[in-house]
Amino acid sequence: MAVEYNVYCDESCHLENDQQKSMVLGAIWCPVSKRLEIAKRIREIKIKHKLTSNFEVKWTKVSPSKLGFYMELLDYFFDDDDLHFRAVVVPDKQLLNHQRFAQSHDDWYYKMFFVMLKVIFEPDSRYFVYIDIKDTLGHEKITKLHDVLCNNAYDYSKKIIRDVKRIHSHEAEQLQLADLLIGALSYLHRGYSSNSAKIALIERIKARSGYRLTQNTLQRENKFNLFIWNSQG
Template sequence: RTLIDFFFDQPIFFRCLLMKYKDRLHHEDFNKGDHNSYYYKLVYFVLNSMTNPPRQNEYRVFMDIKDTRGREQLEQIERVFVNKYAGNSPFTHFQHIHSDENELMQLTDLFIGAITYKARGEHLKKGASQVKKEIIDYLENKSGYSLDEGTEPWEEKFNIFDHQPKNLK
């Protein structure tokens, strides 16, 4: 509870993308057949979303190290924003880090863990972790949102973008 309270009392923000139906992804039709390219397109989408306030803020982007090509993908996202904002991007720093070496990334991992635990229905299964269920309940209480349904698009403090691929079958 103390960590969750800390987050809600500080001028820091959390934003993630929730995708419940990964089996509906058709990379070969829409993403050049590459899950990694799709992943970084979604990173760009989350950063570029309408929930970002106007240029009054600067953002430092830290991402957990995903794979060996992640650095070049992140550099490409940075170049896209530099071009989009004619050299005056609100995203002033991009960096890959190991989440276990950074307390704020560990807090992010806690939030993502709670979101995915609920979205996958793990909290409803027999033998579900009582501690995880308590974290989910407390986080939903503090945020005012159900973790498996996403938030309002304009929510700034604790934003979950509920992205669901269409079922094309």
């Protein structure tokens, strides 16, 4: 019987003209059978640190006063074998040349989503993809994204990638965890350093992953998988 996975996707600085240098697309995935257990554990960590169980984890909320909480959350991610992360970092969007490749920014965006997710998909498994609701990704774009993913994966009957849908981040602890990891990568690649708690979390990710976060991991890296995209490609 095919194993089913939920894939929780988020993004940072994905708009074409948002005056932000770097863009990150990322996803956390886990077996469907483990999703409730994982969500329960994350809520327990929130309560342990005197937060409400429905406190929404976000990179923008990271502060020194909550550093212990976010550190424990990162350690939980790295300690749980059922949780996996993959991200694509575009270091400098100003180097993009859509005209050269006869594409729009949206076209390129869909391609980047596939580049990010293609390493996750295995033909013998089934995937349900959940994307954090952004005003730039309406229903029509989600439908097109599903088609692009399936076509690029030769999954024309949509047996592998069963569904792609939008959800709010407060609905899924895994999506909140993705926001935290993506936010750390975005902060690092944009060269920021003013928030000591955020720098501490980035250093913890480096230590736990064993990577500097500025170079590609092996494509088969299964825990913390990173691809730094080259604009020439």
